[in-house]
Amino acid sequence: MSRTKSLNHYHDCDTITYNRLNLYINLGLSALNNFTFKLECQCDRTDARVGQFHTPHGVVHTPRFMPVGTLANVKTVTPAQLKDCKAEMVLANTYHLHLQPGEDIVSEAGGLHKFMNWDGPILTDSGGFQVFSLSEIRSISEEGVQFRSPRDGNMINLTPEKSIQIQNQLGADVIMAFDECAPYPATYEAVKLAGQRTTRWLERCTKAHDRKNDQALFGIVQGGVYLDLRQQSARELIEFDLPGYAIGGVSVGEPPELIEKIVKAITPLLPVDKPRYLMGVGTYKEMAQAVAAGIDLFDCVIPTRFARHSVALVRGERWNLKNQKFKRDFTPIDNECGCYACQNFSRAYVSHLVRSQEILGYTLLSIHNITELIRFTQQMRQAIIDNQFVERFGHYLTEPSSFTEEIQP
Numbered sequence: 001m002s003r004t005k006s007l008n009h010y011h012d013c014d015t016i017t018y019n020r021l022n023l024y025i026n027l028g029l030s031a032l033n034n035f036t037f038k039l040e041c042q043c044d045r046t047d048a049r050v051g052q053f054h055t056p057h058g059v060v061h062t063p064r065f066m067p068v069g070t071l072a073n074v075k076t077v078t079p080a081q082l083k084d085c086k087a088e089m090v091l092a093n094t095y096h097l098h099l100q101p102g103e104d105i106v107s108e109a110g111g112l113h114k115f116m117n118w119d120g121p122i123l124t125d126s127g128g129f130q131v132f133s134l135s136e137i138r139s140i141s142e143e144g145v146q147f148r149s150p151r152d153g154n155m156i157n158l159t160p161e162k163s164i165q166i167q168n169q170l171g172a173d174v175i176m177a178f179d180e181c182a183p184y185p186a187t188y189e190a191v192k193l194a195g196q197r198t199t200r201w202l203e204r205c206t207k208a209h210d211r212k213n214d215q216a217l218f219g220i221v222q223g224g225v226y227l228d229l230r231q232q233s234a235r236e237l238i239e240f241d242l243p244g245y246a247i248g249g250v251s252v253g254e255p256p257e258l259i260e261k262i263v264k265a266i267t268p269l270l271p272v273d274k275p276r277y278l279m280g281v282g283t284y285k286e287m288a289q290a291v292a293a294g295i296d297l298f299d300c301v302i303p304t305r306f307a308r309h310s311v312a313l314v315r316g317e318r319w320n321l322k323n324q325k326f327k328r329d330f331t332p333i334d335n336e337c338g339c340y341a342c343q344n345f346s347r348a349y350v351s352h353l354v355r356s357q358e359i360l361g362y363t364l365l366s367i368h369n370i371t372e373l374i375r376f377t378q379q380m381r382q383a384i385i386d387n388q389f390v391e392r393f394g395h396y397l398t399e400p401s402s403f404t405e406e407i408q409p
């Protein structure tokens with residue numbers, strides 16, 4: 001019986017206080033004082049789990065979707081609106097903030113929380129993914145990565161130490177290790193070397209990390225689509241006894257079934273008493289499959305990027321509001337949604353706004369889409385608590401994606 005499976009009899013997490021207390025004692029107090037992951041209960045047929053990730057800026061109730069605020073803002077949405085969407089933790093991107101406005105200005109402002117006026121938990125990525133996917137790379141060496149700034153053309157060196165120093169200055173609650181992201185597809189040998197280097201870079205990241213008390217450094221499992229390399233990477237990372245772990249390098253162009261295979265194989269290897277974060281994934285089916293494997297946290301640009309393309313996410317489907325059929329549709333985007341957009345505006349109005357390229361259209365769709373994906377993870381959380389996860393989400397685990405375009409409402 002695995003460690004996780006042995007927790008099954010603690011399922012009824014809202015009523016059995018004694019058992020919950022025991023869980024806290026057994027599992028919740030091993031991390032740094034400022035960062036604890038309290039496992040509340042677990043599905044008895046999958047590895048899906050419910051937890052609380054405590055950070056210096058509040059608690060994240062997992063499983064949870066995290067909106068992405070690349071440049072210290074979630075595009076077109078204010079922090080107050082984000083709170084209404086039930087966002088708990090938001091992301092910001094180290095790479096983008098380093099280029100503009102620079103970590104010195106954020107630090108002078110009092111750190112990211114003050115600068116962007118978000119008092120909840122924040123996570124920054126390391127910049128690795130962006131450097132490897134967006135930049136004109138000059139060279140990759142053991143020291144780090146040299147690339148040309150897309151803003152002014154200047155050469156920039158990003159090393160593990162530099163990434164951590166920038167993230168220390170930005171001041172997010174969770175910071176990410178600087179990793180080498182192999183592209184997809186890549187040869188076994190190339191991915192193997194990138195994985196080994198990621199582990200060596202993690203060691204340098206931990207040494208460079210100056211704010212261990214108020215910033216939790218998460219390691220990132222790499223290894224591409226090769227399961228043995230993923231397993232090796234996970235085993236090496238766990239040796240560092242970090243306050244949290246991420247699975248990275250997925251959703252980079254590989255088929256979705258490979259993501260599921262990786263997540264299923266690797267998640268159970270990660271410590272049960274630490275948060276587990278699947279980077280860059282935010283589609284319904286992939287999140288449900290990952291939750292079933294024991295993943296706690298997700299992030300993706302989908303809700304805001306789709307909004308800017310006039311697309312609403314509605315219970316597993318995506319609707320383009322520019323479609324002719326919405327022109328005279330005076331019902332809300334989603335009748336059952338309690339978000340500000342659905343409570344106050346019609347499809348016809350949003351359709352008019354996005355046809356006219358009015359910013360409010362993108363704001364309303366972003367508010368709805370963020371609410372929708374957070375609600376999806378909240379519903380999974382509730383289903384696990386009710387011991388109904390397989391009944392309510394099992395179809396995502398067995399059937400092909402129901403994510404279709406242009407479905408008639």
Ligand SMILES: [Zn+2]
Nearest residue numbers: 337339342368
């Ligand atoms: Zn809505």
